[in-house]
Amino acid sequence: MRCPFCDHTDTQVVETRASDDGESIRRRRRCPNCDKRFTTYERIELSMPAVVKKNGSRVEFDRRKLRASIQLALRKRPVGAEQVDAAVHRIEERLLSLGLREVDSEKVGELVMRELKKLDKIGYVRFASVYRSFEDVDEFAEAIEEVSSRKARREE
Template sequence: MKCPFCHHDDTQVIDTRVSEEGDTIRRRRRCAHCDKRFTTYERIELSMPVIVKKNGSRTEYDPAKLRGSMMLALRKRPVSAEAVDAAIHHIEEKLLSSGAREVLSGHVGELVMRELKRLDKIAYIRFASVYKSFEDVAEFQDVIAEVGRERKNPSK
């Protein structure tokens, strides 16, 4: 670590402390050249994968966009904010744990559909109708029948 005062490369760690939350390490350092002291912080840096859209363009992952699309599907449905937060957290964990630098938007859509199906069947059908671009009533009927079958056979 370079000294911020004299830019010498040789600095020594005097003291190390972990934050109460456990997500940051604070280090007091001393420059061997000018003897000045300074503090550095270490934090975990996780980066979400870039989202590759259907048209091939790439965009940064936007948690607000994910939340917005889920909230639109869940509009006027009896699902708590905590349940939505947990679903979003679960989706983000899946994206991070994949280790991929890029993820197809279709994969994100499938993760959202899986979470919505678990949270609220009506919201799932709403989201699926837009995500899968339903063209006619028959496609709605197919998804409703699928949800109905799963309700009768909860083993799925």
């Protein structure tokens, strides 16, 4: 592991711990060259399916982009970072469980909407308005009715 401070190629592991969720390893490292310390995280890297966009182009799945779009929908809403991380994790697990090499962006969007519906109704409507490209107030009303109807309450 290279030192981020002096670019020395050999660093020493001082301490190793599993993260609280058990999904990653946290390592404290020390550079023998400049004597600075830094932290690295080690996670399993799984092969996520490529995302096929509406125009037919294919892009690599990007966890940061997924998280950013969920956070944007939940901006100024009372939803914690841990809940967002858990939702992103569930979406990733679902995509992996499909066992596909490619997945349509619509499928990813539907998974995001399902998670947002559980987390925050306002965030769900915000995301749906952009994802479904609402053209008028009636489409907003339908989305609001969807999350406030008795049927939606029974699904939770």
